[in-house]
Amino acid sequence: MVDISAGLVKALREKTGAGMMDCKRALAESGADIEAAVDWLRKKGLSAAAKKSGRVASEGLIGLASEGRRAALVEVNSETDFVARNDHFQAFVRTVATLALDAEGNLETLLAMAYPGSGETVQGQLTNLIATIGENMNLRRTAYLAVDEGLVASYLHNVQADGLGRIGVLVALTSSAPSEVLEPIGRKLAMHVAAANPAAVSRDQVDPAKLERERDILSEQARASGKPEAIIAKMVEGRLSKFYEDVCLLEQTYVIDGESKVGAVIEAAAKTAGQPIAVSGFVRLSLGEGVEKPAAETAAA
Numbered sequence: 355m356v357d358i359s360a361g362l363v364k365a366l367r368e369k370t371g372a373g374m375m376d377c378k379r380a381l382a383e384s385g386a387d388i389e390a391a392v393d394w395l396r397k398k399g400l401s402a403a404a405k406k407s408g409r410v411a412s413e414g415l416i417g418l419a420s421e422g423r424r425a426a427l428v429e430v431n432s433e434t435d436f437v438a439r440n441d442h443f444q445a446f447v448r449t450v451a452t453l454a455l456d457a458e459g460n461l462e463t464l465l466a467m468a469y470p471g472s473g474e475t476v477q478g479q480l481t482n483l484i485a486t487i488g489e490n491m492n493l494r495r496t497a498y499l500a501v502d503e504g505l506v507a508s509y510l511h512n513v514q515a516d517g518l519g520r521i522g523v524l525v526a527l528t529s530s531a532p533s534e535v536l537e538p539i540g541r542k543l544a545m546h547v548a549a550a551n552p553a554a555v556s557r558d559q560v561d562p563a564k565l566e567r568e569r570d571i572l573s574e575q576a577r578a579s580g581k582p583e584a585i586i587a588k589m590v591e592g593r594l595s596k597f598y599e600d601v602c603l604l605e606q607t608y609v610i611d612g613e614s615k616v617g618a619v620i621e622a623a624a625k626t627a628g629q630p631i632a633v634s635g636f637v638r639l640s641l642g643e644g645v646e647k648p649a650a651e652t653a654a655a
Contacts, residue, residue, distance in 0.1 A: 368478040412642035416522035417451030424500035426454035427522040433489040459498035497637040504528040507540025523547045526635045531627040539623040552603040
C-alpha cells in the first residue's frame with residue numbers, strides 16, 4: 355500500500371478544500387499523485403475550492419496595516435460584496451494585512467506564511483474559507499513601503515470596517531522631521547493619491563514605454579496640423595508638459611485646495627517643519643482594478 359504522509363494530505367486539502375479523510379482516500383486511490391488526486395476529488399464532487407475557482411472574484415476588500423516607518427496593503431477578492439461584509443472574511447483580510455508587513459511585498463512569501471492559530475498557511479486558511487463561505491476568493495496582491503527615516507502615511511477610502519476599505523494608499527515620506535509633523539501632510543497626500551491616481555512621483559520616474567507611447571500619439575496629432583517638423587517638435591514638448599501634470603504626483607494640482615501644485619505643498623510643509631521632506635514612493639490599490647468581468651456582469655454594472 356502506498357504511504358500517504360500527513361504533509362501530502364495537508365497539501366491536497368490546501369489545494370482543494372476537501373475534507374481530510376476524502377483527501378487521504380483520493381491520494382490512496384491515485385497512488386499518492388497529488389494532481390491525479392485533485393481530479394479524483396473533482397470527479398466525486400468533493401473538491402469544494404476547485405468547483406469555485408473558475409468564478410470571477412472582483413469584490414472583496416483592501417486591507418491596511420501600518421507601523422510608523424513601514425506599512426502594507428493587501429487585496430483579497432470575493433465574488434460578491436455580501437461576502438466582503440462577512441465577519442470571518444474581514445478577520446482574514448485584517449490578519450493577512452498584518453502578516454504582509456513581514457512579507458514586504460512578496461505575494462508568494464505571504465501565501466506561504468503561517469496563519470495564526472490555525473495550523474495552516476495563509477493559502478490553506480484561504481482555501482478553508484472558500485469551502486466554508488461558498489464563494490471563490492483570491493489573495494490577489496500585496497504592496498509594501500518602508501523608510502529608514504521619516505514616515506509611511508496611509509489612507510483608506512470607502513472604509514468598510516477598521517483597517518478595511520475599497521481603495522488603499524501608502525505614501526513614503528523621507529525626512530528627519532518628527533512624526534507628528536509628517537502625519538498630517540502624509541495623510542493629505544495619501545488622500546490626494548486616492549483621488550488623483552498619479553502614475554509616478556516625478557518626471558524621471560515615468561515609465562519610459564508609457565512616455566514614448568504618449569510622445570508618438572502627440573506627434574501624430576501635431577503632424578495633422580501640417581506644420582513643419584521643427585514646430586511639431588515644440589508642439590509635442592508643450593503637450594508633454596500637460597501629460598506630466600496629469601501623471602506626476604509632484605506636478606498635479608493638489609485636490610485638497612484645488613489650486614496649488616503638490617510639489618509646492620510639500621515645499622511649504624518642509625519650510626514649516628524646518629527639515630526637508632521628500633516623497634520617496636507611493637502605492638495605490640483599488641479593489642477589483644484590472645479584473646476582467648464576464649460580459650453579462652459588466653453590462654449589468
